[in-house]
Amino acid sequence: MKEEPTYYDLVYxxxxxxxxxxxxxxxxxxxxxxxxxxRMVGWALHQSFGGHDVPAHRVVNRKGELxxxxxxxxxxMMQEMLEQEGVRIVDNQVVAFKDLFxxxxxxxxx
DNA sequence: TGTTTGACCACGG
DNA sequence: GCCGTGGCCAAAC
Numbered sequence: 001m002k003e004e005p006t007y008y009d010l011v012y013x014x015x016x017x018x019x020x021x022x023x024x025x026x027x028x029x030x031x032x033x034x035x036x037x038x039r040m041v042g043w044a045l046h047q048s049f050g051g052h053d054v055p056a057h058r059v060v061n062r063k064g065e066l067x068x069x070x071x072x073x074x075x076x077m078m079q080e081m082l083e084q085e086g087v088r089i090v091d092n093q094v095v096a097f098k099d100l101f102x103x104x105x106x107x108x109x110x
Numbered sequence: 111t112g113t114t115t116g117a118c119c120a121c122g123g
Numbered sequence: 124g125c126c127g128t129g130g131c132c133a134a135a136c
Binding site: 025026027030031037038039040041042043044045046056059060061062066067068069070071072 | 116117118119120
Binding site: 007030035036037038039040043046047 | 130131132133134
């Protein structure tokens with residue numbers, strides 16, 4: 001088995017670095033990794049369920065909406081997990097998303 | 111092997 | 124501020 005390091009791994013790594021109670025967007029990851037397309041991030045997270053311990057529930061679209069909730073084992077699991085971390089979800093959207101928004105580049109800042 | 115879709119985003123009107 | 128279109132790369136059909 002030879003799994004070549006692709007942007008997938010990068011997305012997984014960044015997603016794992018997302019602080020608890022904080023959320024990020026596909027575009028932020030894509031921009032930080034310079035993938036060229038935020039779509040790849042979505043695909044990567046979709047594949048992330050292949051045995052990767054990646055908190056994909058912390059990744060939302062730029063609207064702060066839980067767009068990928070339907071891809072979870074249960075459509076409510078994503079919201080439950082976020083609320084479990086202290087993130088309030090209203091109408092499938094992250095409350096104070098702008099305030100809870102975390103950028104991968106913040107790692108360099110810290 | 112070519113076409114279509116996909117957990118999206120940025121830009122223009 | 125909302126709607127339509129383009130772009131991006133990869134996987135599914």
